[in-house]
Amino acid sequence: METELLLAPITALEIVGDHLLAGEGPNLAIYSLEPDGSHSARCSKQVLRNCNIHGIKEQQNVAPEASGSAIVAIFGGKNLAVVRLSFQNGQVNIVELFPLCELHDWIWDLQWLDSKAETPNCVALALGHNSVALYDCVGQRVFQEVHCQEKCILYSAHLVGSNWDALILVAGTVFNQLVIWGMADPPEGPGRIKPRCRISGHKGVIFSICFMESKGILASASDDRSLRLWAIGNIRAPPEHIPCLLVCYGHQARVWSVRLLSDCIISIGEDSVCLVWDYKGEIVQSFKGHKGRGLWAVAVHEGRRWVFTGGTDSGIRRWSLKSQRAGGSSLSQLNFTSPKRKGSPRVVKLINVNRLLILTDAGVLYLYDLISKVWVSFLEDAAYRSYGLLEVSEIVGGAVVCAMGNLSGQVKIFPLHSPTQSKDLQLYEGKVHSLSWAPFPGQHPDTCSLCVSGPAGAMLWLEVSCHPHDEVTVVVKQCFLLPLCKQRWHTCATFLPHGELLLCGDRRGSVMVFACRPALTPEEMSGSGELDSSGSGVICETPGLLFPLRGDELCADGPVSLLFGLHGKLGVTSVTCHGDFVYSMGRDGCYRQLQVQGHQLQVLRKQKPCRSLEWLEELRFAPDGSMRVLGFHAAHFVLWSARTNETLLSIPCGGGHRSWSYSHCLSAETFAYIKSGDVLVYHSEAIPSEQCVLTESLHGRELTCVCHVATLRSPQQEPVSILATGSEDNTVNILAFGWQSRSMVQLTMISDHISSVRALAVAKSKASHPESTAAVLFSAGGRAQIECYRLQLSLSCGSCSGVSCQLVHVASHRLDEQWDRMKNKHKYIKMDPETRYMSTVVLNNAEDVEQPGSLLFLAAACSDGSVRLFLLLEHAQKLWLVAESFHHQRCVLKVQAFVHKAPGGKRRHFLGSAATDGSIAFWDITDTLDCATEIIRTEGREVELLALGTPVLTLQAHSCGVNSFHVQDVADGIFSVASGSDDGSISISAVEVNDRSAVSGESAAGTGIRILRTFSRLGAHAAHVTGLRLLPRDFLLSASVDQRLTLWRICKGGLSFVLSKFCHVADVAALETWEVDSNCGSVICGQGLEVLSCSLEEQGTEINDVV
Amino acid sequence: MREYHLFQGVSRAVDLCAAPGSWSQVLSRKLKGEGVKNADVKIVAVDLQAMAPLSGVIQIQGDITKISTAEEIIRHFEGQPADLVVCDGAPDVTGLHDIDEYIQAQLLLAALNITTHVLKKGGTFVAKIFRGKDVTLLYSQLRIFFPDVTCAKPRSSRNSSIEAFVVCRNYNPPEGYVPNMSNPLLDHCYDVDFNQLEGPNRVIVPFLACGDLSAYDSDRTYPLQLDPAKEYTYTPPTQPPIRPPYEEACFLKKHNLLTKESTPQPQQQVTSREPQQQEEQRPGGLEAEVIDALEELST
Incomplete structure (x- = not known):
């Protein structure tokens, strides 16, 4: 049995030369830190046996001829390994230098000692019970072990010095103290060394210690969620009283590790956050992005100012420390109000990262340049007083076009380079509700489309052409009618890539598509009318429209496909096309991935990119396909990276109801908003550098199930x-x-x-x-x-x-x-149990999944003591509960299904369910399935809840809970039933389904199944058997919380042991197997994931020899 | 734990790592009987922390790794060894299973070490154990002192929990064993014959699920209103933790006093259109200090 892959929590990180070394379970993984940025793992090798790597230490001052290689000690638990890494031509080689050593106690820290002629490769090991061992790697022996008077167990230890005679240990004890003692101090009393000093202050055990010789500062991180700095000075002669320099509370949970750097302090914790502190105790930076519960390892490349973190999610990330000269970004108030300027700003729009437009309530449009800091007033129109809409767009040809709308139905369109060339259109009789620019695919580079919503749901599609030297021309292409609702206007619009469809979102949360009429031929064009009699040159391609439009007699096209209220009452904020899909965002905090098939919109998925983003505004796709989300979290504008799970920008602007605008380019970004009658601008000359993901996150917490x-x-x-x-x-x-x-x-x-x-x-x-x-x-x-x-x-x-x-x-x-839909639920106490589904199985139907309209049945083991049966109608998108039984009266842990094919071709469906009392019940569910299928097929309605009846057979397999369960068809109506339990036992039964009774008497089905033989193996594992799979040729694979994966063979008399393998996933929760290339592929999950392969062929021959 | 007749004939019991004192309460009830005072029964509870007083339980605030604690226990028993030692202590788990299992094993071994000082031959030792990757090493260690070791899990414990109890009976230390507290007992290592890392030979002790099947199932979800006649009322946990390490951090968090990363604050920007006020730049804090120091040096 071979391990193919292990994903485990990252418990150690260290920089060695230009490489990052990571401890993933017992494996050492090496990443190159070459500036090319690829950072892929160069190599990975198991170096420890049955322990996880908790520390990596490079031997310093190695002989000069050894350049291009490094000697590294790797330790964790009681294991110690020393390897030589050689780096050549971009390749890394890991060679075991000395055989793996197993110490008698837990190793908390290791320090390489200066090489002497007689003892070239010696290390000092700080051990679990406050002792230090002098270990000779060459001779494979402990020379000496010294003990401290304080003999309790430690939670952390830090060795200082590289010479045994001057070596100091700072030990973090279970009694919340730091105890400092010297190896060479004379023992007192019964051969134990008296501490030089003790530091108290923490209210919890100490998880990490770091000492910085140059500053004489000691740092400690604790269970009490604080990190503390102590002015120790010379650690070899600590003062009587050690002053506490800083107490830093910033983590939301326990602090696991602390590192001191020359200008900052770095701490990581159970809250999965890495904090960067200055020496005044202020947080300078915080790195958030890892999933789940905790970071375990941190390493710093001071030269490049990189921080690497690794954690429970088995991911590794790289972050950049701010350079000393911070800056490059600023949030500034523009002081708009001045006697020279008219009105108060109402709308702000960024043209690009350096220029913005402001429309005031006096109907004046100002242009502001962030570089020259100059205000230019360039348009004034009293018709745009008190209410005005403003949208700008940079069209492909390079010109910038602006559109404004007002209360009386007018729209003003003009190029930014010559505002006097504006086109004023009286489009509606009433208020213009919204404007949005949308590029039309395949359009002339000087042309852009504009959607304008007016009263009564009328939305006009205008084509605006703006040639650099000509005047603006506007063509009314089409008029659309939005679905009936109270606030009946569009909020966003975009054309689908082929230009046949216009995708829109509205204020009511609906997403829809309109069919675009093909462009008119020149002949048709001649017949089309002018917009008004003023001879403005505005052409209307849609006959029958009389401007200004009036709501009542509109000749307009409704949507060809509509998803009403998809994003809820707060509205849709934006729609985007990417790849073959369409994405819509809304103020419900979710985005939908949609597909347009035959002019019909279909929702594929709904996703909430970030729990704390209540409003999503926009989705931006990077060239590599990764997503950035713009949205609002409470009063903050947030730029969120979905790939790295990280907030890139957060501006306390006051919320999303105000006028705001965001623009970015390769090297800068700007966010502008209006607050308290002024314009505020955040401008950064450096796009926030996203963290680099070296290893992807798996899951934030324990894995509970896995399936192939x-x-x-x-x-x-x-x-x-x-x-x-x-x-x-x-x-x-x-x-x-x-x-x-x-x-x-x-x-x-x-x-x-x-x-x-x-x-x-x-x-x-x-x-x-x-x-x-x-x-x-x-x-x-x-x-x-x-x-x-x-x-x-x-x-x-x-x-x-x-x-x-x-x-x-x-x-x-x-x-x-029903509970979820109930109003005022905070007033009531929920009486229903919060049922958990513990296990599910799909019933093996004759029907194929590929077939449309097929029915699928699902059985579930439920924590409320029931076994439930569900039916999926895929075409109707319905999952219905069809039957249940509370037979077990205890938490049901596992379900399995099997089918018996009688000679007549009739299939009988059986279900097995196992509970916390160690019993397994078998159910004949054929009639229930038939009944449910019949009702659905003939009446097409939801089935009234059916009863599952009583089990046809029960089996007391174990003394307590059944944690694993598998049933397999052997032959001729005989099934193997295997179960594993909390008590470490495995039980195997052979069950026979009787053909005759199955064929003849449906009512007497209970007699159709019986146990042929059953046997148990007690103490098969030392803990819960949480995974069990029957394999071909009578093999059985079991996995347990004791971290052993054992292969057995089922013989007449019981189970015979074939082989066992230590696995590196703690708290194993599930095992899955499948066939790959005539091998058995298997995967276990728990605190991590391990993929293994096993050749049963080889095992088979061995066993045959034995038998 | 009834299956073991643990409490039969026990008159001197020790509860190690007793706080908050639930085992002591159970021992007191079981050994003394409800209401009836049995003068012969003595229960000593030991913990590093102070406990709320419990009637009929002698409390010692002490370290179980110290010989003085063992001596004090014996003193309370008037020189007699104990019949039963119980240790239900568990560390705060970190979430890394290897560390948690190691620390729990050390706690158990420390309890075993003091037990060898106070337990009578033939006595019983019950301790909490984490059934993880190296539990067979503990089993083999315990087998040296007790011929009869079983693993028991109360039905009230959740199915998925790795916590269980080892019940070690008939204390019988190896010939010539001298209890010694000056060095900690260390756990065993895997060997090639009897306790293999990956082979078929492992020290696995019998397992017993104890407790009543008819009792509530801790894995099952029950409706809040179990009895239709009675209305649901919230019952707080019986013994909330006393002064947990995170007390201060939680206080700070609750009052929004945790240190936070500073968010950008708007600065007044002076536009070039407006006459710019020429203000002498005040040196920053650090520079000021340097200047002061230089001035001081020059005088």
Whole structure:
């Protein structure tokens, strides 16, 4: 059994030369820090055996001939390894220098000692019970071990010095103290060394210690969530009383580690935040982006001012420390009010990062230049007093066009370079509600389209041409009618790439498409009328429109497809096209991914990019496809990076109701807004440098479930396995694992769950094609929530993972939906249990997933003691509860399904359910399924809740909870049932389904199943057996919280042990297996993810020999 | 724990790491019986922290790694060794399973060490254990002192919890073993024969699920209103933590006093159109200090 890939929490980081060394479980991964920025892992190797790496220390002052290589000690738990790294031609080699050593106690810190002739490779090891060992790597022995009088266990230790005789240990004790003692001090009493000093002050245990010799400052980080700085001076002669320089409270949870740098202090904590402090105790920078619960490791490259962090999410990120000369960005007030300027600013629009337009309530338009700081008043029109709309657009040809709208239905359009050339159009009888520029695909570079909403839902599409030397021409292309609602105007518009459709969002939250009429031919053009009699040269291509438009007798086109109120009552803010998809944003905090098929809009997914962004305004796609979101969080304008999960910019502007504008270019960005009658501008000459992701985040918290979706095969015959993982962090990841490259890539993330995800089930397509497949995925978990998706997977050369994954949300189900819809719910106490789904399984239907209109049944084990059956109608996007039973009366932990095919071709469906009392119940659900199918097929309505009846068989398999359960068809109506329990036991039964009874008497179905034989193996594992899979040829694979993966073979008399492997995922929660190239691929998840492969062929021969 | 008859014939019991004192309460009730005062029964509770007084329980505020604590326990028993030692202590978990399991194992071994000083031959030791990757090392250690070691998990404990209890009976230290508190007991290492890291031979002790099946299932979700006749009332936890380490941090957080990163604040910008006020630039704090220091030096 071989480990193919391990994703584990990052517990150690260290810079060695121009490389970053990371400890991921027992593996040492090396990343190059070459300036090319690719930072991909150069190499990874397991260096420790059964411990995780907690520290990495490079041996300094190595002989000069050893340049291009480094000697590094790696330690964690009781393991110590010393390796030589050699860097040549961009390649890294890791060679074990001395054999792995297992110490008698936990190693908290290690210090290389100066090489002497007689002891060339010695290290000092600070051990778990406040002792220090002098260890000789060459001789593989502990020369000496000295103990401190304070003999309690430690939570941290920090060695200072590189010479045994002058070595000092600063130990963080379980009693919240720092104890400082010297190795060479004479022992007192029973051979123990008296501490030179003790520092008290922390109210919790100390997790990290750092000492900076040059400043004489000691730093400590603690359980009490503070970090403290102590003025210790000379650590070899500490003063009697050590003054506390600083107490820093800034983390929202415990502080795990602290580092002292020359000009700042860096701390990381359980809140997944890395804080940069100055020596006055102020936070200079904060790095947020890692998912979930905690950062464990931090390393700093002082030369490049880079900080690397790694954490629970098994991701590694790089951040940049601000340079000493901060600046480059400023938030300034423009002091608009002046006797020289008229009115008070109402609308602000940025033309680009350096120029902005202001429309005042006196109807005056000002231009301001951020560089010259000059105000220019260049247009005044009393018709735009008190109410005026303003939109600017830089058209392809380079000219800037402005459009203004007013209360009396007028629109003014003019090029910025000559405002006097304005076109004034009387479009409506009443107020112009909104204006928006939208480039029309394939348009002339000097032309841009403008959408204008007036009263009664009339929206005009105008084509504006603005040649540098000619005057502005305007063509009224078409008039559209928005759906009926109170605030009936559009908020955003964009043309789809082919120009046939106009996509719009409105104030009511609806998203719609209008069909664009093709451009008129010159002959038709001649017949089209002028807008008005003034001879303005404005052409109207739509006959029958009389300007100004009046609401009642409008000849306008309604939407060809409408999703009414999609974004809720607060409205749609923007619509964007990217790739083959359409995205709409709204003030509901979500964006939708949509598809337009045959002029019809279809919602694929709804996503909330960031929990704290209540309003989304815009989505921007970088060339690499990564997303940036503009939105508002309370009173702050926020620029959010979806890729790195990070706030790039946050401006306390007062909220999104005010007039604001954001513009950016490659080297600068500007955000302008109006507040208290003045214009404020944030301007930065350096685009906020996004953190660099060296290793992607997996999940923020423990993984609870994993399932294999499909295995695709590249043209080069490389198998690529698609996995889905669910986690306590409420998300599901779809991952692609390439067996040859041994790399895992995240394809997409699902964040629709409001509580933890505990179970996944997949209905695979039967028509399998090596390069593409489809599947239906169910995810279920806390708050009685089930979500259902259709996955379309195919190999693609374009994407970095080599796999394209399209996910469509199909249906949702909540047991307590009525509660969610209830008003004033804070006044009531919810009496219903918050049921968790513990396990789900898709029933093996005869029907194929690919077939439209197929029915899928899902069974769920529920924490409220019930087994429930659901039915998915994919075409109707409905998931219905059809049957339930409270037979168990205890939390049901696992469900499995199996089908028996009787000789007559009749299929009987069975369900097995296992509970916390160790019992397994078997149900014959054939009649229930038939009944539900019949009702749906004939009446097409929701089924009234059916009863599941009573189990046909129950089996007391274990003394306590069943944590793993698998049923497999053996042959001729015989099924193998395997279960593993909390008590560490595995139970195997053979169950027979009797054909005769199954065929003849439907009513006497209870007699149709019986146990042939059953046996248990007690103490198969030392902890809960949380994963169990029956494999071909009577093999059985079990996984447990004791971190052993054991392969067994089922023999007549019981289970015979084949082999066992220590696995590096703590708190194993689930095991999944599938066949890959005649090998058994398996994956376990828990605090991380490990992919393994096992050849049963080899094992088979060995066992046969034994037997 | 009824399955073990743990409390039969016990008159001297020790509760290590006793705070807040729930085990002591149980011991007191079980050994003394409800209402009836049994003068022979003595219960000593030891913890580093002070506990609220419990009737019928002698409390010692002391460190279980100190010989003086062991001596004090024996003193309370008038020179007699204990019949039962219980240790329900658990550290605050960090979330890294290897560290948490190690620290818990050290706590158990410290409890075992003091137990070897105070427990009578044939006595019983019960301690909390985390069933993780190296639990077999602890089992093999305990087997040296106790021929009968089992792992027990109360049904009231959640199914997914790694916490369980080891019940070690019939204390019988190896021949010639001298209890020694001056060095900590260290955990065992894997060996090639009896306790393998990856082989079939591992020290796994019998497991017993204890408690009543009819009791509430801690994994099950129940409706709040269990009894239709009674209205639901909120009951606070019986023993909230006393002065937790995070007390001050929570106070600061609650009152919005945690240090925060400064957000951009608008500055007045003087436009070139307006006459610019020529103001002498005041040197910053640091520069001022340097200038002061230089002036001082020159005088």
